[in-house]
Amino acid sequence: MDETIVTDDGVRLWAVRSGEGRPVVFCHGGPGLWDTLEDVAGLLSGVAAVHRWDQRGCGRSQRLGPYSTARTVADLDAVRRHFGLETMVLLGHSWGAQLALRYALDHPDRVRGLIYVSGTGIDPADTWREEYRLRLRGAVSGDVERWAELESRERTAAEDREFAVLQWSADFADRDRAMEHAERMATPWLGVNFECNAALNAEGKRDWGTPALREACAALAVPALIVDGAEDIRPRRAVDSLERALPDASRVSLPGAGHLPWVEDPEGFRAAVSAFVARVG
Template sequence: MIADLDAVRRRYGLARVSLLGHSWGATLALRYAVAHPDRVEKLVYVSGTGLDEGWEEEFRANFTARLGDEWERWRELRSRRRTEDEERELAVLQWSADFADRSKARGYAERMANPWFEINYECNAVLGKETWPSAFTECRQLEVPTLIIDGAQDLRPRWSVDSLFETLPSAKRVVLEDAGHIPWLEVPDEFEAAVGAFLDPA
């Protein structure tokens, strides 16, 4: 996937690019910058999981608590074969947990599922098992200016993201208090202002 990103850069004849990645995409953008620091002007790391391992257990506990009454329905769907409509329902339930404002969470998740594209769980599982043993060493050497931006109410523990901020030599951190995992939907003005000021400070 790093090679795919570089192919896009070459296709448009760009010597350097600014990259923005969200969630797992934040990790991909970071790894591209580590692999090709001379080709990245700026990096925006949105709602990633940082460098510290072991965050999954806390995430699962937060996820269960955030779903509340819908947890049993999610667990029941997750445990069996599903129709296409049920597959979409499962995704909407899961994605709704990523929003801090519970009164709007279902609506945001429905928007994300329209149009509906089938989820490749096999690919997801493979990517989830990937490790990066040299992450701390490589990130300490990355001089690319980086904005780490996330929501304070993201289910993924922020202490893991703190590890990345403390490791990168040229990083700025913005935490949006009223947002979860997808801040540009919940606090679009704050998100746009932070990213815009970083990419174009003039």
């Protein structure tokens, strides 16, 4: 059953709980998107009570700022309190992996374990972004010229979805099914919050890659599991510095999988994540 969480500044967040077992809270990607992790919840239904939510301004949550990492961390803590969790395992995907890491750094006593899925590490984005852009252009399915045109100008709501599907098609290793998977991600289409996306990405450019962040990660006494799809177009070397910095981290790379590794290797993903949850939860 869908639930409504009211944050300390009065913003309403959508959330849902499913499954039984150890408490795991998901942080979806973006920023500015919505929860697309229902399939992951299904994979973990036998081992975890999964708590999913749409971040502030996104999807089914109230479209109202302010948008900042600190504000989103506070919203995540509101989710924890709403469900009565003293501690939890955090699973974050892509941008959500960065959010889950930041929450663990700020509140390590409330996190039993961190599952960092398809994130981009703690180095500055300019160390990997150009290579990612080249790979993205080469991996877009269908009409790459159409994708480039849509990227370069303002779009209608329908064109936003078209652009997203073309871009998301690059996130899958199986090129024959890439558009099918991307269409499924975009259904239902809940609209991208570009204001949120711009604000949080700008903040990330300022804050990630600093010595203070590396030192904080080195002091984090929370077990971590890093899960990658080996064929993710975001260079996986971007995550190496995070793996080196964390004192208690293991890493699983799933062959033949892209940015959403549970889609292309569900059994490998389920096995890795379930074992970690059982160990730390």
